[in-house]
Each structure stands twice: as structure tokens, then as C-alpha cells.
Amino acid sequence: MRTFIQEIADTIRKEYTDWDNLTVIFPNKRASLYFRKALAEQLDTPRWAPNIVSIEEFIGTFSDLQEADKLSLIVSLYRVFKRITNSDENLDRFYFWGEMLLRDFDELDKYLVHAAGLFKDLSNQKELDQYFDYLTEEQKQFLIEFWQTIDFGSSASKRKFLELWQSLYPVYTAFRQQLMEEKIGYSGMIHRHVAENIDKFVPAAKKKEVNTKYVFAGFNALTSAEEKILTWFTEHRDTRIYWDEDAFYVNEPHREAGTFFRQYRKHTVLGQTFPPEPKTYLGQAKKITVLGVPQKAGQPKLLAQQLDTTLRLLAEQNIAERTVIVLPDENMLMSVLYALPPSLQSINVTMGFPLVSTPYYSLIDFLFELHLHKRKDEFYYRYVLALLNHPYLKARVGEEAAQWREFIHKNNQVHIAPSFFEKKHELLEEVFRIVPTEEFLAYLIRVVEALATSPDAGGLMEKEFAFHFHRILSRVQELTLSEPMELRMQQRMFRQIVRTEKVPFTGEPLKGLQIMGVLETRNLDFDHVIILSLNEGLWPSAPRQGSYIPHNIRRAYSLPTSEHQDAMYAYLFYRLLQRAETIDLYYNTEPDVLGTGEMSRYLYQLIYETDWAHERKILYNPVQVHEAKPIAIDKKADVLEKLERYFGKALTPSTLNTYLECRLKFYFKHLLEIREPDEVEEEADARIFGNIFHKVMELFYQDLRPPAGQWAVKEEHFINVNAKLERFIELAFRQHFHLPDTKVFEYDGRQLVVKEMVKKFALKVLSYDKVYTPFTIEFLEAKNFTTPVNITQRDKTLSIVLGGLIDRVDEKANTVRILDYKTGKDENKFESIESLFRRDPKRNKAAFQAMLYAWVYAQRNATRSPEVKIQPGLINRKEIFKDDFEYGLYLGKHRIDDATPYLPEFEKHLLTLLHELFNPTVPFDQTDDLKVCGFCDYREICSR
Template identity: 85%
Template structure:
């Protein structure tokens, strides 16, 4: 089937001999390139091509105004807005509203709206009668309906709205005057200027030359300015208009795709340019397949499978350029490119890709965050880790980046000095340097240049990204010379600009598989059409948001509305299908969380309205609900070998507590050593509070340790205890965050809260210790508080080590206290010895640990047992602030002064537990108490 472009080329070859005086105007440049190729086909001799231009180029050729870039226009509008309204708003705050206002001005001009009338005060019916007597009754009804729907919360807000509205027309006039002086303009301003003055602007030679011929091809939704200009050329130069329409949607009034053609057919001038009857393409034999795929990620994968079978045949026939993949969702471009079969030799991308979706955007945004949160010449760890994990840095720095991330996390480095990155890598030295705010944009530009010119830089796509960001940053830098901005304002400005920018990929469209956006398909035809993401909100696109002009006023003044947009997108859809032979339409079967994004209305129309034959396929994975089977790890040789580590390494109370909670958890945590990744700890969570408190108590008693002799603590050691604690708490913080002594330390936010909590708790503990003085410290934060014990395995006697880190052991007269600090909600009561070994959540783990340490002490000092009392206990935050607090464990309601008599029973239960642990026939299995699983780190593995 001949394409629309080929049909035009055939007509010109047959009906026009004087190509030198012929101009062909298309809606965009893309169609022009295809047209040149089609025109060259079947020529016997070389010929000069007619002038082939886009409508923007054509209209712009009649005006001496030059279209400026958007940033320049928004900045100019900002300055005019400030001058007219006397506003003090910052540029970064104005930018979003400035873009919206610029769009409104552009539309007003393209649709030749009388701006003075539209911007007048529409506050009530009386003013409508006074100012809008020239409007039709229908227009008045729209305006009145709009004003009655405004719900002002107060007269002040109404007045503010009116003042803003009233200022827009003066801003519009002043802005246009400013641009005229500068000989620059926005697109709509040029269109209006030409449309209203075409008779004067048309060069005299061309105006009178009867030999000049014009052909407008492939237009659909015309602006009022385009309509007026095209009408003038039809009337004065007998211009031709080639409409690309189909009877399917033109002859049926309810089909929105034909809205504009039905309108133009009634036009007094343009109506003469139409053929009596529209062409008939839709409804002819086409192979239509509708494919439903769950989730966006599945569509590129299925597309790749579908193309795999045909790619070689396409390449062999040289017809691969006759296949197009249309992406209504621009974010699907990279997933599609990565998924395409490697056998595809050439691919041409013709669409815009959002700059905000590129890695360069996230990198530059991270750099803004990094330098905004510099504190006392050091970088905040979160931003450092984010940069070290960025794909651009990982690709260039290599595995070292992961090692430095691990170092920062393990050593709890909350703030990192730039010195840390010296001589590590050139790129890191460039990025992690302190930069004055006035030089920050130069620094960003240098980083982009270094990334783009690096020998390990990516391909052309990455260089294209770099070019666009280099240009944007350079423009923002120029802007800050006249509009000084803080770093945060620069970042907001950067974000505002980038979010509205796209990378305009333009390759060689006459070769290879075509990948296009929706608008890029205008006037082009393909044998095989593939459309992805055919869902509501993508195609048709969601209604445009962001305008000062409400819907009803837009309708009253015949500005584009959502209905206009729907008609345009409907036409683009059906026009794309007109001459296609094979059509594959993909959609996402999974709507989003709000229930939107369902199958596009166009697919519903194909299925229920057109009566065209089609095949529908839904890709799905059968849902198979598998019951979570119990996990059991038998103690085979490799598992028993892992257990042997406790022949030399201490089996601690916390490890045994884990085993009592769940045997499988013990296996995962202590034998397989599956751990959660290290994270930098900066917040005041319970664990940090406990660590710092323990360190403070250790430092306090280390300070009073004599060089030799008994480590006796007396009342004199508790003098000026508050001052001592301030110093010791700072030392504990330095130790926790690995800060050198040379670095000044100041408490931040929650750290200050932790400091006060630690000090309050420590004062209370030391107050009780003072009341107990004098006493002698035997052990303090001892990591070697262990004892051997014999267990039986396979009828062999094996020696394992039990014990761990003891907070404090002190002695007063004949009583030995085993002190365990607890900063959580641990209790000091237990029912009996057997309850400490039960596998349920009621078991007192803290009391189990205290009793185990008491047993270890008894084993280490068995010769003294008949002369001393052993008193384990918890100094816990929950109890110590009570007036009746007494140190020690409670058996039921009875406080234990000496647990020596309970130790034989404890040892018996302990032997039973250890025998089970090392018994080869007892597997590591899951707990039966599912409440234990609620906060387990391994619950996802167990699927419980």
C-alpha cells in the first residue's frame, strides 16, 4: 500500500513541472525527510528539489522576529512581571508559574484570542454586561458558569485573585513590547504577528508571482493563526491542501478523530480543498493483535520475543524501516532498547527522552544535596554513600567504591572530611572538594566535562546527556550573574528547567527499526505498527494541567480544551493504523494503586465498536499458591563442622537465647552468619543509647583504677560526678563515631537528647553505687569471662567454651555482685529455673543471661563457693528510678541475695540444652510459637 508521503510525491511528479517555484509545507521536519526520499524515487534525471519546510519554518520566514529559548523567555517574563506587579518573588519560585503563564500567552496568540477581553475582570454579571456585550450568549453563559463555581473562602482571597487576574493583561502587553524591542519572540507571538499581517509581510515579488505554488500536506488540528494563514494562501495563491483523512472517522459524527475534518469541510475557503469523499483505508484487511501484559516491565520483554522471529527476515528484505515501535510513555525507551534482540543491526530513535530520567540528573541533584549539607567542612554520609553508589561513579572508580562504602558504614562515619578521598581517584577528588557557593555551577560544569571526556565514558547516548546538562548548567550560570541565587535556589531552578526538557533523539530515519513517540508519527505510514503502553493517561495522554485560564473560559474563547486534545490524539491513533498491514497493540493489564491507567479507550473502540477482526492475547503467569513447607536442617557433617567453632570460641548467653527462641534462627545467624548489612548509625535509637551508656560506665570506673593493688571504689571517687560525666559522655560519643581527638565535637539534635538521657541514668546508677561504697571491682567490661564445659557428642566427650562479655563484677565483704546494665525494658523477675529454658516469649532472657554469668563465675571460683555469696542482678532503666529499688534478681517475689543454691539446677538444665544443641540427631527446625517470628530478621526466608 502506498504511504501518504508517497501519494503526495506521485501527485507532484504528475501535476507539477516547475519545482523551483513550489513549496511543500508539512506539520514537522520528520515528514519532510521522508518526503524527499519518496520524491527522489522513479526520477529518470536529477532535479532540484522543491522547497520543503515545516509549518514553523514557513511561518517564521515571514517575520523578522527570532524565536528565543524557553529559559530566556521565562527570565524576561519574570523581570516584566516584577516591574508591572511590584512583586518581590524569587525567580526559582516564579519559574513554574512563569512557564505556565508563557504557555497561556503562547496559546492566546496562536488562537488569535482578544487578550484585552479575556483578561478583563469577570467578577460578576454586571461587569460581564458592561465589558462583554460583544460576546455571544453562549460565551456569556460559559463565563457566568465559571464565576459561579469559584468558591472563595473570604473576601480577601477573592480580592487577591482579582488583583492577580487584573495584572495579567498589563503583564502580557509589557512582555510583548519588551520582546519586540529585543527582536525576539515566543512561537505564538510570531504566529499571531504573521497571521494578522501576512498581506504586508509577504515579499512583493512572491505576492504577485502567479507562478508560486504552495502545498500544505498532512494537517489536522489547526490553530487559529495557522488556519488564517493557510486560508490566505488558498485565496491569494491557489494553494493546495492535502488532507490525510479516512471515511471511518470523518463520516461518523460521534467519532472524535474526525472532529477537525468535519469542521474544516464546512469552512468557506478550506472546504474547497477537500476531496468530495474521504479515502477508505480503515476496515480493510489488517492483522490486529491486542496483547495484555502485566506491569510495564513485561512489555519490552514480550516485544523482544515477538520480534526475534521476524528480525532476520526484515533485515534480509531491507524492509526493517517499515516497522515502527510507538512509545506513548517516554520512560519506556531505555527498557525497550535494552530488551531488543541483538540481531537488530540498526535502530533509529525519533522521540524525546525526559532529561529527568537520565543518570546525569540524579548525579547533579546528589551533588547539590552533598554541598548544601556540608557541616564544618565535612560531608554528610548519606549523600556520600548515594554518590559512591551512583552508576557513573561505580563504573569509573570500580570495586574500590564498594570498599569505601563498607568502611564508612562499619566505622560509623557520619561526617566525612574531603581528606578521606585524597589520592583515591581523580574523579572522587574532583567531586568531594569544598566549593564556594559562588563557584558551585562552575564546579558542576567541570564534573560533567570530566565524566563526558573520561576514557571509560559510555557511548553516544551518555555524551548526548552530558551535552544537554552542560548547556543547561551554563545557562543557569549566566543567569546567576544577573539574578544571584543561593545554592538551594539554584537547585530548585535546575530541577524546574530539567523537568521540562527532553533529549531530542534524531537519528537516520530512513534506515533500521523505527522507535518513535506519538507526535513523531504524524504523516508517516508503516507496514508493521507496534504500540506499547496503550493505556488511559498515556494514549490518550492525561488532560493537560497548568493554566491560568479555567476550562469554561477556554471554551468560551475557543482555546484548546481537553476535548480538543482528545480529538487530536484519537486522530493520531487511527491515522497510524490507516495504511498498516500488521498491528500489535500492547497494554498494561495492571492498573495503578488508584485504579487508573486501565486499557485505552481506543482499544475498547476497536473491540466493541469497529467490528474489525482482531486477536486478543493476555500474558499471565499462573498463580500457584504453595504452602510454606517447614524448613529443617539436619546436622550433617558440614553442619557439625560449623558447630565445632564453639570448641574454641565462646558460646555466649545471647547466642543460647537465640537457640532457645528458634533453632533455625540460630543456624541462620550463628552458623551461616547471615547478617543484615552494616549501616551508619546516627539516630538516638535504643542500641546507641545502650552502647554509649556502657562506655560511660566503663570509662568512669577505669578512671578510678589504681596503678597497682586492689581496685577499691570509695565515696571520694563520686565527687563532682556531673562534671566527670560530661567529659566521659563526649569520649563515649567520640569512640562510637570514631572521631579523632583533634576534631572538635558538638552534639547535634538527637545526640543532645541521648547525652542527657545517658547522664541522668548514669547519675542514678552512680548514686546507688556510692551508697554501696566501699566495694572492690574484680572485672569491668571483661571480654574473656568464660569457662569450659563438657558435652557428649556421638559418645565422645567434647569441651566447649561458655561465657562472653560481662559488664561488671564487684565484691563487698563476702558478697560478689554480677552486674548487668540494661537500658531497655528488661525485667529482673523469673518464676523458676525451668522457666529460663522454656521456648516461649514469656521467658526472661535477661535473667537467663545473669544466671549464666553467675554460673560461669562459680565455675571460675569454685574454691570460694563456701565463703561467698553470688548475687547476679540487672541495673535496668525501668526499675532503678523507683524509690524502693533494690539490686538483685527476684525469684517470684523473693529477692535473691545468693543464687549459689540454684546453680546446680541451672547447670542441669544447661547440660540438657547443650546436649540437644550438639546432638547430631536433633535438627535445626523452626519454632512452633509464631509470635516469635513477628520481628525475626529471617521470616521472609521461612515464609511465615
């Protein structure tokens, strides 16, 4: 079937001989390009082509105004707005509203709206009758409904709204006047300027004696300015208009796709340019397939499978360009490109790709955040890590970037000085350096240039991205010369501009598979049409962007509304299908957070309103519920080999607690050593609080240790405790965060809270220690507080090391205290010795640890005097602030003054536990208590 463009080319070839005086006008440049190719294919000999232009170019030739770029227009509008309204709003905050206001002004002019009337205060019916006699009764009714139903909330709100509304017309007129003086304008302003002065701009010759002939082709939803211009040329010049329509939607009033054609057929002038009846293309036989695919990611994958054979055949026939993939969701472009089969040689992308979806956007935004969150002259680690992990920096720096990320994690570097990156990599030195605010945009431009010009800068796509960001940053830099901005303002300005910008991909448009956006398909026809993401909210797209002009007023003044947009997108859908032979329509079957899982209304119309033959398929994965099977790891030779590490390495209380909690967790954590990745600890959580407290107590008592002799602690050692603690707390923070002594330390955020909590807890502990003096310290934060124990495994004896790091052991008057600091909610009571070995979530782990250390001490000092008591206990934050606090463990209600009588029973249970742990016949299996699994790091592996 011939395309619309080919039909126009054939008509031009047959009916127009003087191409030197012929101008052919299309809605866009893409259609013009295809028309030029179609015209060339129908010629036997070379000849000069007629003047082929888009409607924008055509209208622009009649005006002396040059269309300015959007940023320049918004800046001019901002200055006018400030002058008229005396506003003190910053440019970066005005940008969004200015963009919306510029869009409204553009529409006002394109639809030739009486601006003074629209912006007039319509607060009552009398003014409506007096000032708006030119409106129809229907238009007046729309306005009345709006002003009666709008809820202002209060008279102050109403007054504020009216003041803003009343200022818009002065802003509009002053803005247009300024642009006129500068000989520039926005699109709508130029269109209105030409439409209202068309008689002056077109050479004044006798109506039908002008040699130039005009052909307008493929128009649908005309603005009022375009309609007036087309009408004038139809009346005053040798002009023909070719409409691309179909009887399917034109002859049925309920089908919105034909809305505009039905209007124009009734037009006194344009109506004469239509044929008596529309042609019928949509009624002809087509192969239509509707494919439902769960999730957006599945559509490109299914598309690739479907196209693999088809495209190979098309490539062999050299007609791949007769196939188009239409993407209503432009964010799917990259996933579609990556999914296309390798057999495809040529691809032409004709659509814009959002700049916010490019790696350059995230990189530049990270650089803004890096400098916005720096503390003095140091960078916050989160943004340093984000940049080191960015694909552009990783590609250029190489594997060393991973080493530096690991160093930051392991050394808990919350704030990183620029000197850290000196002599590491030239690009990193440029990225991580302190920059004054006034030079920041120049710094960003240098980073973009460095990336774009590096040997591994990537392909043309990355260079195209770099070019656009270089241009945007340069423009913002120019703005800051006249509109000074703080760094956060510069970032907001950058985000506002990039938010609406797209990369216009360019390629060989007449060769290979075509990939297009919805609007790019205008006037073009393909044999094989593939549309992805045919969901409500994508095609048709969601309602238009915001506007200062309420809906009813828009209707009253015939400005575009959601109904206008729906009619336009419906036409684009059915027009694309008109001449196609094979049609594949994909949609997402799964709703997302925006609710765009609903099938497009156009698909519903196709399925239920037409009698077109079609095949409907739903891609799905069968739901397979897999029962979580129990996991048990047998102690084979390799597992037993891993257990042998505890022949020399200490089996600690926390390790045994893990085993009692869940054997499988012990296997994952301590034998396979599956760990969560290191994270930088910036917030002072409970664990950091505990670490700092333990360190402070260690530093305090280490300071009292004599060079030789007994480590005696006396009452006089507790003079100036406050000052000492201040010094030791800072030192503990420095060691935890790996800060050098030369660096000034300041507490910030939660660190200050933790500091005060640590100090308060330490003061309380030291106050009890002062009362307890004099005493001697035997062990302090001892890492080698261990003892060997022999167990039998089958026919051999194993020597296991038990113990670990003890917080403190001190002695006074034949009483040895085994102290364990607890900063959490640990209890100092337990039910029985046997209860310490139960596989029960309520088991007292802290008491188990204290009793184990008491047993280790007894084993290490087996020859001690029977009079020496071993008193285990917890110094816990939960109890120590009570008035009746007394050190020790409580077995039931009885305080253990000497653990020695309980140690034989403890040893019995301990040896039973160790025999089980090293017994080859007892597997590492899961706990039966699912409550334990709730916060387990390995629950995903267990499927619990």
C-alpha cells in the same frame, strides 16, 4: 499500500513541473524528510527538489522576530512580572508559574484571542454585556457559568484572585512589548504577528500572478493563526491542501478523531480544498492483535520474543524501516532498547528522552544535596555513599569505591572530610571538595566535563546527556550573574528547567526499525505498527498541564481544552492505523499507583465499536500457591564441623537465647553467619544509647583503677561526677563514631537527647554505687568471662566454652554482685529456673543471662568460701528510677540474695540444653510460635 507521503510525492511529480517555485509545507520536519526520500524514489533523473519546510519554518520566514529559547523568555517574563506586580518572589520559585504563564500567552496568540477581553474582570453580568459584545451568546454563557460557580471562600480570596487576574493583561502587554523591542518572541507571538499582518509580509503582487505555488499537506488540528494563514494563501496564492483523513471517523459525528476535519469541511474557504468524500483505508483487511501484559516491564520482554523472528525476516528483505514501535510512555525507551533482539542491526529512535530519567540528573542532584547537607567542612555520609554507588563514578573509580563504602559503614563515619578522598582518585578529589556557593555551578560543569571526557565516558548517548546538562548548567550560571541565588535556589532552578527538557535522539531516520513517540508519527505510515502502553492516561495522555485560564473561559474563547486534546490524540491513533497491514497493540493489565492500568478508550472503541477482525491475547503467569514447607537442617558432618567453633569460641548467653528462641535462627545467624549489611548509625536509637551508656560506665570506673593492688571504690571517688560524666560521654561518642581527638565534637539532633539520657541514667547508677561504697571491682567489661564445660556426644567428650562479656563484677563483705546493665525494658523477675529454658517468647532473657554469668562465676571460683554469696542482678532503666528500687533478681516475689542454692538446678537445665544443641540427631528446625517470626531477620527465607 502506498503511504500518504508517497501519494503526495506522486502528485507533486505528476502535476507540478516548476519545482523551483514550489513550496511544500508539512506539520513537522520528520514528514518533510520522508517526503524528500519518497520524491527521490519516483525520479528517474536527478533534479533540484522543491522548497520543503515545516509549518514553523514557513511562518518564521515572514517575520523579523527570532524565536528565543524558553529559559530566556521566562527570565524576561519574570522581570516584567516583578515590575508590574511589585512581587518579591525568587526566580526559582517563579519558574514553574512563569512556565505556565508563558504557555498561556503562547496559546492566546496562536488562537488569536482578544487578550484584553479575556483578562478583563468579569465579575458581573452588566460588565459582561457592556465590554464583551463581540462574544457569541454561547461564549457569554460559558463565562457566566464560571463566575457564578467559582468558590472563592471569602471576599479576601476573591479580591486576591481578581488582583492577580487583573495584573495578567498588563504583564502580557509589557512582556510582548519588551520582546518586540528585542526583536525576539515565542512561537505563538511570531504566529500571531504573521497572521495579523499577512498582507504586509507577503509580497504585494496581483493575487493569481505570483509564480510561487504552495502545497500544504497532512494538517489536522490547526491553531487559529495557522487557520488564518492557510486561508489567506488559499484565497490569494496558488495553493493546494492535502488532508490525511479517513471516512471511518470523518463521517461519524460521535468519533472525536474526525472533529477538526468536520469543522474544516464547513469552512467557507478551507472546505473547498477537501474532496467530496474521504478515502476509506481503515475498512480494509488488517491483522490486528491486542496483547494484555501485566506490568510495564513485561511489555518489552514480550515484544522482543514476538519480534525475534519477524525482524530477522525484515532485515533480510531490507525493509525493517517499514516497522514502527510507538511509545506513548517515553520512560519505556531504555527498557525497550535493551530488550530488542541482537539480530536487529539498525534502530532509529525518533523521540525525546526525559533528562530527569538520565544518570547525569541523579548525579548532579546528589552533588547539590551533598553540599546542601554538609556540616561545616564535612559531607553527610548518605550522599557520599550515594555518589560512590552512582554508576558513573563506580565505572570510573572501579572496585576501590566499594572498599571505601565498606570502610564508611564499618567505621560508622557519619560526617566525612574532603581529606578522606585525597590521593585516592583524581575524579573523587574533584567531586568531594568544598566549593563556595558562587562557584558551585562552575564546579558542576567541571564534574560533567571530567565525566564526559574520561576514556571510559561511554557511548554517544552518555555524551549527548552530558552535552545537554553542560548547556543547562551554563545557562543557570549565566543567570546567577544577574539573579543571585542561594544554593537551594540554584537546585530548584536546575530541577525546574530539567523537568521539562528532553534529549532529542538523532540517527539515520530512513533506515532500520523505527522507535517513535506519539507526536512523531504524524503523516508517517508503516506496514507493521506496534504500540506499547496503550493505557488510559498514556494514550490518550492525561489532561493538559496547568493554566491560569479556567476551563469555562478557555471554552468561551475557543482555546484548547481537554476535548481538543482528546480529538487530536484520537486522530493520531486512527491515522497511524489507516494504512498499516499488521497491528500489535500492547497494554498493561495491572493498575499502578496512578491508575493507568485501565485499557485505553481507543482499544475499547476498536473492540466494541468496530467490526474489525482482531485477536485478543492476555499474557499471564498462573497463580501457584506454594505451601510453606517446614525447614529442618540435619546435623550432618559439615554442620557438626561448624558447631566445633564453640570448642574454643565462647557460647554466649545471647547465642543460647537465640537457640532457645528458634533453632533455625541460631543456624542461620551463628553457623552460616548470615548477617544484615553494615549500616552507618547516625541516629541515636536504643542500641546506640545502650552502647554509649556501657562505655561511659566503663570509662568512669577504669579511671579509678590503681596501677596495682585492689580496685577499690570509695566515697571520695564520686566528687565532681557531673564534670567527669561530661568528659566520658564525649569520649564515648567519639569512640562510637570514630572521631579523632583533633576534631571538635558537637552534639546535634538526637545525639543531644541521648547524651542527656545517658547522663541521667549514669548519675542514678553512680548515686546507688556511692551509697554502696566501699567495694572492690573484680571484673569490668571483661571479654574473657568464660568457663569450659564438658558434654558427651555419642561416644566422645566435647569441651565447650561458655560465657562472654560481663558488664561488672564487684565484691563487698562476702557478697559478689554480678551486674548487668540494661537500658531497655527488661524485667528483673522470673517465674522459676525451669522457665528460663522454655521456648516461650515471654521467657526472661535478661534473667537467663544474669544467672548464666552467676553460674560461670561459680565455676571459675569453685574453691571460694561457702560464706561468699553470689548475687546476680540487673541495673535496668525501667526499675532504677523507682523509689523502692533494690538491686537483685526476683524469683517470684523473693529477691535472690545468693544464687548458689539455685545453680545446681540451673546447671541441670543448661547441660540438657547443651546436649540437645550438640546432639547430631536433633535438627535445627523452626519454632512453632509464629509470634517469634514477626520481627525475625530470616522470615523471608522461612516464608513466614
